[in-house]
Amino acid sequence: MPSNPPNDENGENPKDPFQEMFERLLGSGAMKPGDMPAGMPVDPQTMSMMFQQIQSMMSSSSSDEPVNWDLANQHARQVASQKGDPSVTERQKGAVSDAMKLADLWLQDNTAFDEAPVMPAAWARAEWIEATWETWKEMSAPVAASVSQAMSEALTQQLPPELSQAMGGADLSGMLSGAGSMMFGMQLGQAVGGLSCEVLSSSDVGIPLAAKRTALVPSNIAEFSEGLDLPASDVLLYLAIREAAHARLFHGVPWLRQHVLDLITAFASEIHIDMERIESIARDLDPTDPSGVQDALASGVFSPEMTPQQEATLARLETVLALVEGWVNRVTVASTVNIPSAPALTEMMARRRAEGGPAERTFGSLVGLELRPRRMREAATFWDYVAEQRGITERDSLWESPELLPTNEDLDDPQGFEERRGLLTASDEEMDAALEKLLAGGYEAGQEPGTDSPAQGDDDPQGTSRNPDTDGNAGHAGDDDQDDPGTTPDEN
Numbered sequence: 197m198p199s200n201p202p203n204d205e206n207g208e209n210p211k212d213p214f215q216e217m218f219e220r221l222l223g224s225g226a227m228k229p230g231d232m233p234a235g236m237p238v239d240p241q242t243m244s245m246m247f248q249q250i251q252s253m254m255s256s257s258s259s260d261e262p263v264n265w266d267l268a269n270q271h272a273r274q275v276a277s278q279k280g281d282p283s284v285t286e287r288q289k290g291a292v293s294d295a296m297k298l299a300d301l302w303l304q305d306n307t308a309f310d311e312a313p314v315m316p317a318a319w320a321r322a323e324w325i326e327a328t329w330e331t332w333k334e335m336s337a338p339v340a341a342s343v344s345q346a347m348s349e350a351l352t353q354q355l356p357p358e359l360s361q362a363m364g365g366a367d368l369s370g371m372l373s374g375a376g377s378m379m380f381g382m383q384l385g386q387a388v389g390g391l392s393c394e395v396l397s398s399s400d401v402g403i404p405l406a407a408k409r410t411a412l413v414p415s416n417i418a419e420f421s422e423g424l425d426l427p428a429s430d431v432l433l434y435l436a437i438r439e440a441a442h443a444r445l446f447h448g449v450p451w452l453r454q455h456v457l458d459l460i461t462a463f464a465s466e467i468h469i470d471m472e473r474i475e476s477i478a479r480d481l482d483p484t485d486p487s488g489v490q491d492a493l494a495s496g497v498f499s500p501e502m503t504p505q506q507e508a509t510l511a512r513l514e515t516v517l518a519l520v521e522g523w524v525n526r527v528t529v530a531s532t533v534n535i536p537s538a539p540a541l542t543e544m545m546a547r548r549r550a551e552g553g554p555a556e557r558t559f560g561s562l563v564g565l566e567l568r569p570r571r572m573r574e575a576a577t578f579w580d581y582v583a584e585q586r587g588i589t590e591r592d593s594l595w596e597s598p599e600l601l602p603t604n605e606d607l608d609d610p611q612g613f614e615e616r617r618g619l620l621t622a623s624d625e626e627m628d629a630a631l632e633k634l635l636a637g638g639y640e641a642g643q644e645p646g647t648d649s650p651a652q653g654d655d656d657p658q659g660t661s662r663n664p665d666t667d668g669n670a671g672h673a674g675d676d677d678q679d680d681p682g683t684t685p686d687e688n
Contacts, residue, residue, distance in 0.1 A: 261377065262341035268381035268388070269329060275389025276321040281415070284318045288414040292318040295436035296410075299531075303440055306530040308592040309448030312440075317411040321392040324413055328398070328405035332388050334457060338464035339563045340380050346474045347376030387559040394553040396420060396435055399442035401556065401567050402517050402549070403456050410443040412436065424544075426537045434541045437531050441524045449595045452520075459513040460565065466506045467564045514570050515604055521549055522575025526583070546572060574607040581610035 296316035303311075319327065391401075398404060398411045412435060421431045446453050502510070525546065532538035549569055552560070560566035569575070582591045594600045606613040 262337065262344045262380070263333075263384060264377045264381040265333060267378060268385040269325070271382055271385030272325050272329075272389035272392065273322050275386060276325060276392045279321075279393045281321040284320050284323075284414055289318045291432060292316060292412050292414065292436070295412075295433050296440055298433060299436040299440040302437060302531040302534075303444065303527065306527050306588065307441070307444055308589045309444040312410065312443035312447035314408055314410050314443060314447070316436075316439075317409065319398075319411045319413050321413065321415065324392050324395060324398070324411070325388060327409060327411070329388075331403075331405045331407070331457070332384070335460050335464070336384055336563050338461055339467055340384070342467065342469050343474075344376040344380050346469045346471060347379060350471070350474045391553075391556060391559060394556065397439040397442075399439060399446075402520055402569060403567070404442060404446050404453055407453065408447075410439055412439060426540070430535050430537045431541065434528070434532055434535055434538060438524060438528050438545070441527045441531070442520075445520065445523060445595070448592070451598070452516075452595065455598060456513070456516055456520075459509055459516065463506055463509045463513060463565060464563060466503055466509070468501070510565075511604065514568070515607070516601065517567060518569040518571040518575040518607070519578075519601060521569040521572040522577075523579050525572065525576045526579045571604070571607055578602055578607050578610045578613070582613075585614060 293316060300311045392413075394416065395401065396413055396416055398406045398409060404410070412432070417432060417435060418428070421428050424431065525542065529538070529542055532542075535541075549572060552566060552568060557566065579591060582594070594602070600617075602613055602617075606617075
């Protein structure tokens with residue numbers, strides 16, 4: 197018998213995703229996994245029928261894809277519907293539209309970036325899945341290929357030689373490759389479907405998952421607002437300002453979105469699969485308990501050791517994510533001074549981004565990467581400092597190119613950033629004057645161009661640490677968990 201009863205029309209009693217996968221494999225009216233004994237020895241005729249069904253289904257899917265993306269998408273939508281996914285009402289659409297218009301008005305004086313030329317939308321959970329699906333595919337594809345291949349190889353090794361003979365020499369390895377693709381696809385669908393029930397907007401995970409689109413998810417916002425003892429209109433407006441701030445940043449910095457995605461895929465492409473873990477999953481796979489496969493995959497199948505290149509990429513990625521969230525945080529704080537509940541919401545959102553929800557953690561375990569802005573508070577402090585010293589326009593100009601972005605070292609020492617990188621935002625006249633003085637031998641050892649005296653505490657008189665071409669790799673992952681309590685800003 198199936199481990200879970202079938203879904204009713206209200207979406208209650210959801211099926212286990214791997215139970216559903218096995219039912220797809222065997223056919224809705226055919227033998228179920230629970231009908232098979234644990235050792236799986238059934239009569240040859242039954243086995244032949246089962247593998248014919250599997251082979252037929254595998255042949256209908258794309259053989260050159262590491263994941264059955266269609267199945268993953270279908271399961272994601274099913275997960276969303278199981279938890280309830282009402283259509284967005286006209287009233288909700290109007291409320292979101294009004295909130296986004298007011299948000300852009302309040303943001304106008306707090307950033308140098310113009311309003312993003314996109315029409316804001318209100319999405320149901322299924323609409324969020326469809327709008328963001330291509331991005332999820334892009335981020336998970338490098339890992340999916342490795343996991344699917346490893347799963348199929350491990351499953352093939354576990355098959356007894358007589359099984360192939362009993363199946364008339366059928367290509368079991370090809371079918372098991374398809375099974376690995378389906379297993380990963382079902383798990384990916386579970387994670388993305390779960391996320392659709394948690395996210396509040398199109399950019400809630402730190403990047404605009406839906407390119408050149410911006411939206412809020414009213415049903416999730418309503419659940420988020422429950423129990424907060426705050427006016428629902430305040431919560432909606434606050435979240436609209438955050439979403440509009442994200443939209444302005446990524447529209448004003450065209451290279452930023454792809455830069456983040458490139459870092460994610462670069463990190464993922466270097467991930468090593470823990471073959472012992474995969475083999476353990478395959479060895480312990482019980483067709484009568486498909487949920488065990490789900491739990492095993494969710495527990496992580498990646499080698500804990502990272503390459504030096506991965507560590508450098510991860511450090512850059514986490515720094516960029518922190519800079520994005522820190523910038524959005526400070527711009528939102530400045531733009532919500534007229535909302536009495538804004539300080540509480542600011543702290544709540546900071547904690548939410550730092551901890552992540554269950555579905556986001558599931559996705560992290562599945563692809564080996566959690567999109568956590570670990571140093572968001574330090575980044576927020578940095579942006580505050582630059583704005584105080586140079587103004588909003590100069591602050592936002594640091595997003596002009598990846599080379600101008602601050603590093604982990606800069607987040608630790610915002611004042612030192614001014615001394616180390618002052619010329620990067622200097623005027624043409626200042627640059628020409630500094631160059632002329634440098635060529636004339638006018639700088640003493642230890643004195644930095646653009647300063648009136650030697651930099652205090654500068655251990656690098658040659659200035660090699662000030663090369664912007666190498667700054668992008670300056671941070672390392674070990675710093676991300678070392679928050680300095682003395683530098684934590686007052687989020688109010």
